Amino acid sequence: MKATMQDVPLNVSALFEHGRTVHPDSVVVHYDDTTVTERTFDAVGDDVVRLANALRDIGVGPGDVVATLCWNTPAHLAAYFAVPSIGAVLHTLNLRLHRDQLGYIVEHAGDRVIIVDSTLVDTLAAVGELGRLSGVEHVIVVGTATPRLPAAIRVHRYADLLDAASAEIEWPVVDETTAAALCYTSGTTGNPKGVAYSHRSMYLHTLQISTGSAFGFSDADRVFPIVPMFHANAWGWPHAAWVAGSDIVLGDRHLRVDHLARVITELRPTATAAVPTLWTGLDTYARENVVDYSSLRLAVSGGSPLSASLVRKLADHGVTLTQGWGMTETSPLLTFSRSEPGTSPEDAVTRQAMTGHIVPGVRARVVGDDGAELPWDGESVGEIQLRGATITGGYVGSDGADAFDDGWLRTGDLGVIARGGWIAIKDRLKDGIKSGGEWISTVELEAALSEHPDVAEVAVFGVADPKWEERPLACVVAKPGAVLDQNELVAFLSERVARWWLPERWAFLPEIPKTTVGKMDKRQLRSWHEDGTIEV
Amino acid sequence: MKATMQDVPLNVSALFEHGRTVHPDSVVVHYDDTTVTERTFDAVGDDVVRLANALRDIGVGPGDVVATLCWNTPAHLAAYFAVPSIGAVLHTLNLRLHRDQLGYIVEHAGDRVIIVDSTLVDTLAAVGELGRLSGVEHVIVVGTATPRLPAAIRVHRYADLLDAASAEIEWPVVDETTAAALCYTSGTTGNPKGVAYSHRSMYLHTLQISTGSAFGFSDADRVFPIVPMFHANAWGWPHAAWVAGSDIVLGDRHLRVDHLARVITELRPTATAAVPTLWTGLDTYARENVVDYSSLRLAVSGGSPLSASLVRKLADHGVTLTQGWGMTETSPLLTFSRSEPGTSPEDAVTRQAMTGHIVPGVRARVVGDDGAELPWDGESVGEIQLRGATITGGYVGSDGADAFDDGWLRTGDLGVIARGGWIAIKDRLKDGIKSGGEWISTVELEAALSEHPDVAEVAVFGVADPKWEERPLACVVAKPGAVLDQNELVAFLSERVARWWLPERWAFLPEIPKTTVGKMDKRQLRSWHEDGTIEV
Structure with a gap:
């Protein structure tokens, strides 16, 4: 029997329009040094449309790759929505990569346009000096700095481009399997590998992490993604917060612990996400300074394993630290370690320090040396493998066949799965x-x-x-x-x-x-x- | 650029397997008269697999229509997952329809199998007496009653079929645009019209209503869908609660207010959904009897307009009544009226009594007599029209062309849209x-x-x-x-x-x-x- 439902593709522009029209009065707060700028979704949405038109004005079309070399800023957020919504592909450059690797991925991805923060023009210039910006036609500078770049590259100012662009647009209907964004893994061996998220995967990932089983953002939230926006879509938090109408706090390039503690104390976010190193720093800082972390209903650690001792330390400040596990290859969220109700306090600490249990939309299995699936008993160690519409099935320009096992992504992580889909990572396969x-x-x-x-x-x-x-x-x-x-x-x-x-x-x-x-x-x-x- | 993501369809079986494997220890509580039976998702999941195999054993294949004539029971829940997961189509018969209409939709949908509660065998027999069960080959009775049916129909006992069936299955990969379930509208004019939900639309609707912008269910919840499971997928609550690992309370056929008040008091659900008439009854009952509604974090009214006075009455018992708006044609949830933070108490009452604001995944517009789109100013009255992957684009066996306007579903409702996508319905178009x-x-x-x-x-x-x-x-x-x-x-x-x-x-x-x-x-x-x- 044929279903009667409307054939409407899952597009990034739909996520954008939802947040813009349903939550026009939510705000994006930009904290740069000591300056706090607050703008409504309505106003930021206007920037998104203008940026989209500006990109079209300089010749960006469907399939073209537009890169960002940016910290967590409103312009970066605008690019998150504007670039995919016109059918182009957003490539978030990891500014911490060595310039050789940056040059490699700029060329490999075929970046035609790069949007760069004023504070990062020297990083971009260094790549230019290597002669690795040969395919780049336009650089858009956010701020007032002037980059030293090869003469063939046209340099624009972000503010000027937006001023000149139209504030009206009709978004194209983009096939949902088309690439929307591109991240490269920071592999410790070999060259970085590109993962191209589709409109479909970004849309589904946004819904998956927005469920009550994961972060459950709503318009009662104020979300502060400390995790950089050049790193695995900042865990999808910008998309999810936008759709939910959560206020979004963007901390620009400031990752010093004293700064982060001040932002949390003063701007009172309800949710934040950072690596364990920063949580350690936030703990230490709070033992010597007056801080107020009481606004945080959600404090997520990710990127590296979280220890039970760090969970206990943050508990001293009233913060319930939880863990998310994800990879560039997986959009990224795979598991989240919120404790079930009724868990004893000590069990809760153990759970919170586990990688977490599988979020809706993701399938996981643990596979032994002999290729057979192992039971979810919390004891049987094998490689964790993943399947789902938000999991990559290949790499840009390569099928990466050895990274897959019968359609499942091989994580390269050794771990166990316990009853209820709780995953604990024991090691990298190559480190075990x-x-x-x-x-x-x-x-x-x-x-x-x-x-x-x-x-x-x-x-x-x-x-x-x-x-x-x-x-x-x-x-x-x-x-x-x-x-x-x-x-x-x-x-x-x-x-x-x-x-x-x-x-x-x-x-x-x-x-x-x-x-x-x-x-x-x-x-x-x-x-x-x-x-x-x-x-x- | 081609995206690299895995090509994994959105299937009902994926929703089922997630709840079964990630939340095996959550429970389904069945309250029948004074008997409370509690079974784990693990055990209910076992029933789902056995029912799927049993249906295959009696010859049900992809595309076959399996109907239910059931109240809110564990067997009905099992059918919700088992039938679509083998590629068959679940047709939830509205047991409140007149037997003429029931006969019409059984024939129109082409039901081959009907699963019926023991308490409803006479309803089914009445349809048989009209000679309108001609295409029905099998009837599966849940319980011990013996229906009087035409001799050509084979009658099975649900428990016997499950006992004889295998508890192992490999779900087929079903194209996500295939029909998964079928509901008929209870139109006040003409014959009921069939809406066929796809696997894709049911999967997306489940995620949409699971976001923090809507119901945000988690494993900390205990969900009591008073709304019948034969009515618009019980608002999608069974699917969403299952995926989230929320405990699910099923109240069988008991819709008397004293019974409902007792279930809420004794089983302490965190979330429930019912029509305004029942909320009025729950208010009245609580003024004369000792009840405890304090477990409810989410009390949703839907199906008919909710008045501000009823919101105020329930507030006397500490219950924050909110409103959901939906239609059979829309999976059903369209809007939800949770108040934004910082709303004044009186504004909050007004908001709660509005239809609500648009949930993620749904697009709405208001269209004037002349066919032009009207502004979202809360004043301009026109027809509300809808678009999205969870909205129907036609009817079974008919394109229903006059129900659509350039691909948008015409709701037949007159209303306004206010800033932020808050919709207020003013009238049926034909009643205005x-x-x-x-x-x-x-x-x-x-x-x-x-x-x-x-x-x-x-x-x-x-x-x-x-x-x-x-x-x-x-x-x-x-x-x-x-x-x-x-x-x-x-x-x-x-x-x-x-x-x-x-x-x-x-x-x-x-x-x-x-x-x-x-x-x-x-x-x-x-x-x-x-x-x-x-x-x-």
């Missing part, structure tokens, strides 16, 4: 240590060691062992003034992990090397171990 | 009174007259007038023992509506005639006026 046929989790060893009062940083990786195939090597950095002792650390660990997990190999380093995006560089550590730089 | 070129709202006249302490029922409709073209005629029913006076009613009204709205024509009746589904039958009133039965 298989000792005597069983997995040792470097993530859990690192988390346990991090709780030692004298440990500043720790990285664990597997090294060859004649008897067990692999055994863990722990690289530890002492806090300033502290002296670490291997026997004491082993004793400390032995109360926290299984006996056979205890490392026999230890290295004490002045610091852990980092990748360009600030993640621990275990590849570097491995090569230092191989060439003898690390003595054990 | 055009007096001297301006609209008079019968809905508002009826609401104002209902507030008079001696008025039990009221119906207003337009009659021809030599000077103004049309003028309102008010038909009023007095409360038992009360005597109504026309002059007093006019004086009462004149403080509440514009002077030119005041009816000159009044009729005092013993009761207002009703349609088979309990709506005021204005067609009957008009004919009584024409043939002189009503004397003015």
Whole structure:
């Protein structure tokens, strides 16, 4: 039987028009240094239409790639909606990438236009000096800076373009499977890989994370996405908050903890999302300064594993820290760790520090070495694999076949799934240590060691062992003034992990090397171990 | 540019599997008379799989229509998921229809199988006696009753079928535009018209109503859909609650107010939805009996206009009554009247009594007599028209062309849209009174007259007038023992509506005639006026 429902595609322009027309009086608050600017969705919506027309005026058409090199600003928010709504593709450049990688992805994505913040024109100029802006025809500067760029590139001022553009538009009906936005993964190996979100996936992701099972934003919320908008769609928060009519607080380039604490205290957001490092900083800051985190009904940690000890620390300030897990490849939200009602306080902490349980629209499975699906028993460790309309099925310009297993995305993460779809990540597949046929989790060893009062940083990786195939090597950095002792650390660990997990190999380093995006560089550590730089 | 996202269809089976696997320990509570039965989603999920296999065992295949003639029961819930998940079409029969109409829709939809409650076998038998079950091959009885049916129909017991069926299934991948479910409108004119929801529309509607902008269900909720499951998918609450892992309370056939008050008091639901008549009853009952409505975070009224006075009455019991507006043609939810934060208490009452503002995924416009779109100013009255993936674009077996305007569904409702997408319905288009070129709202006249302490029922409709073209005629029913006076009613009204709205024509009746589904039958009133039965 044929259904009778209307054939209406799921488009980003529909998300935009909903927020603009149903929540015209909600506000976007831009906090730049000490200046707070507040504008209604109505006014910001006007900018979106003008930007869309301005892009058309300089020749942007369906399928053209328009990149942003921007912090969390109203102009970036306008680009989030304007670019896909005219059928073009928004490419959010990760400004923390090395200029070589930036150049690579600008060329690989075929960026024709780049919208850049005044504070980032030098970053863009550095890419230009490498000769990697060859396909770029237009640069639009938000603010007053003048970039040094190859002469062939036409430079525009954002404000001037908008002033000259029409405030009226009829959005095109875009096939929902068309690309709407583009993010590149910051892979620790090889070149970054591009994920092209469709209009359909962005629309569905917005609804999925807007459910009561996830963030459940409404017009009673004031959403402060600390997570940068160049990183995995800022977890989809700008889209979801816009559709819900939540006020949106944008903190520009300011990620210092004192600044964030002040924004939370003064602007009283109900929801915020940040990496564990920033939550650690917000905890420390609040122990020495007067802050008010009481407005937060939703405090989400993501990007790296969250420890139970950090959950407990934030609880001292009345903040219930929860965890979201996602990937660039997955729009990004996969799981969210809100505790079920009736959970005991200590269980709740454990739950909150888990990756969380699967949000509507996502399917997950755990697959063993032999390719067979493992049970959801919370014990069976295997690779977590994902399927759904918000999960990528390939990469730009490559099918990335080895990243998929019968249509399911291989996350490269080792983990377990417990009853009720609670996922706990144990390790990166490539970092997991298989000792005597069983997995040792470097993530859990690192988390346990991090709780030692004298440990500043720790990285664990597997090294060859004649008897067990692999055994863990722990690289530890002492806090300033502290002296670490291997026997004491082993004793400390032995109360926290299984006996056979205890490392026999230890290295004490002045610091852990980092990748360009600030993640621990275990590849570097491995090569230092191989060439003898690390003595054990 | 081609997007890289996975091509995964939006299927009812995905909604089912999410709730079953992510929320296995949530419960379905069945309240039948004084017996409360509680079963986990895990156990109910098992029934769904067995029912799906049982239907296949008796020969049900993709596209076959499986009807239900059921109250709000676990078996009905199982059918909600089992039937569409195997690619068949669920047809929820409105058991309140006259047997002629039931026979018409059973034949029109081509029902092959009917699942019937034991308490409703006589209703089904009556349709059989009309010879209108000719296409029905199987009847599945939930419970122990034995229906008198034509000999050609095979009769099965629900419990026996499930016992014999396998508990393992692999769901087919169903094209998302395929029909998943079928509801017939209870039109006051002509034959009922069928709306066939697609898998896509049911999936999207579930997400839409699950957002924080609408009901925002989570596993902290306990959802009690008083609204019958044969009526417009019970507003989509069973699907949304299942996906969210909310406990689901099913009240079977018991719609008496004392029963409902007891369920709310004893089972402590967080959310419930019912028609204004029942809310009026719940108010009255609570004034004379000890009840506890304090568990309700969400108390939704729908199906008929909600008056501000009823909102105020429920507020006396601590219940914040909100309004949802929907139609069979629209999945159904269109608008929801949750007040924005910072609204004054009296404004909040006004808002709560409005139809509400548009939920994500729905587009609305208001169109004047000349076919031009009117502004969202809260003043310009025109027909409300709708567009979206959860809105029907036709009717089963007919394009219903006059029900559409350039792809938009014509609701047949006269209303206004205010800033922020707040819709207020003023009248049915066919009921609206055009007096001297301006609209008079019968809905508002009826609401104002209902507030008079001696008025039990009221119906207003337009009659021809030599000077103004049309003028309102008010038909009023007095409360038992009360005597109504026309002059007093006019004086009462004149403080509440514009002077030119005041009816000159009044009729005092013993009761207002009703349609088979309990709506005021204005067609009957008009004919009584024409043939002189009503004397003015």
